[in-house]
Amino acid sequence: MEIETLEELDDHLDSDGSLRGLRLQDLDLTTYGDRLASHGDLTGLVVLGGVVPVAVAELLLTRGAILFPGVADAPVDPWRGLYFPSDLYADIERGYPATPDALAYDWFVDARLRTDAYCTLVRAIHDDSVTDELDEFVQGRSVVGIMGGHALQRDSHAYAGAAGLGHALAQEGHLVATGGGPGAMEAANLGALCRSAEAVQEALGRIAGVPGFRPDVTSWATTALAAREVVVGDEPQLPSETLGPSARSLGIPTWFYGHEPPNVFCDVIAKYFSNAIREEGLLARSNAGIVVLDGAAGTVQEIFQAVTPLYYAPEGSPLPPLVLVGRAHWTETVPVWSALQALAAGRPMSEVIHLVDSVEEVLPLLAPHP
Missing domain, CATH: 3.40.50.450 (Rossmann fold)
Structure with a gap:
């Protein structure tokens, strides 16, 4: 079960349902440490990207969850999914080469990164999210x-x-x-x-x-x-x-x-x-x-x-x-x-x-x- 909004996460936590098998995608978990901790064993919970402070990350990992962090050095957020035109053309006033669209292409064709396993994983995750x-x-x-x-x-x-x-x-x-x-x-x-x-x-x-x-x-x-x-x-x-x-x-x-x-x-x-x-x-x-x-x-x-x-x-x-x-x-x-x-x-x-x-x-x- 994929949870993509905090409202969905709140509803699930309030229901006292199991967290096993849940996929928390691109959520800000800053204030959720205590609520997640109250569920004890978190084996089978997978957290995909989002904002996960160190204390929450340590809790997740020690309780058995799997954590995929965000990607700091890539020009795309691999967990975001669909784009609006304004996303790809942000900063167009500085010229097209400065836009996220152009920067993503430059990153994609960088010969040093084309076969890098980490970058290949990022691209695969991105396309699956889309x-x-x-x-x-x-x-x-x-x-x-x-x-x-x-x-x-x-x-x-x-x-x-x-x-x-x-x-x-x-x-x-x-x-x-x-x-x-x-x-x-x-x-x-x-x-x-x-x-x-x-x-x-x-x-x-x-x-x-x-x-x-x-x-x-x-x-x-x-x-x-x-x-x-x-x-x-x-x-x-x-x-x-x-x-x-x-x-x-x-x-x-x-x-x-x-x-x-x-x-x-x-x-x-x-x-x-x-x-x-x-x-x-x-x-x-x-x-x-x-x-x-x-x-x-x-x-x-x-x-x-x-x-x-x-x-x-x-x-x-x-x-x-x-x-x-x-x-x-x-x-x-x-x-x-x-x-x-x-x-x-x-x-x-x-x-x-x-x-x-x-x-x-x-x-x-x-x-x-x-």
């Missing part, structure tokens, strides 16, 4: 994944189309999930975050002056943060566990592609060190379907990763639709469609793969909202 909270965040939601390339410019017609698609999906009650990066991913997240078509158009106008993240991530991010502030207004930031049912826009990026900064038009961001876990997590959670916009190598990889479970699915299994948008792109520029058709021949997946000309054709092809 997955744990992400599962809770999407529970019960109809999720549509939107894939697409990072090179799409903000001032392009295709970018506006992707934003319109994201908005239409969110208006239908879907949670729009992307790879969380720039380009088509940012456009879809922007559209989903906006509560009206007018707000989408206004946001597009505000960010068009900085069309891409190259060569200046700082200007790209700053412009977007200002536009996001207008979109969300002065609403208080809700905890992710409260926000989940009303969220419209989710980003799942990775520090593996550190040259692609995360976009800020997400309700929350599930950022991973492991790209493999990130990609599988995004595809597996897209239970209402996957929409693929123009892209190159990374997008092609995601297409075939999505196709594999469709290909091997047994007869009668419910399959989420896979919709490729852009007939010329997927039959001529990057001729993936013919391969998909060959794989689908005679299999149930043939009924759920689609090739369309425009984003306007996508919605009727997706799984209906429950």
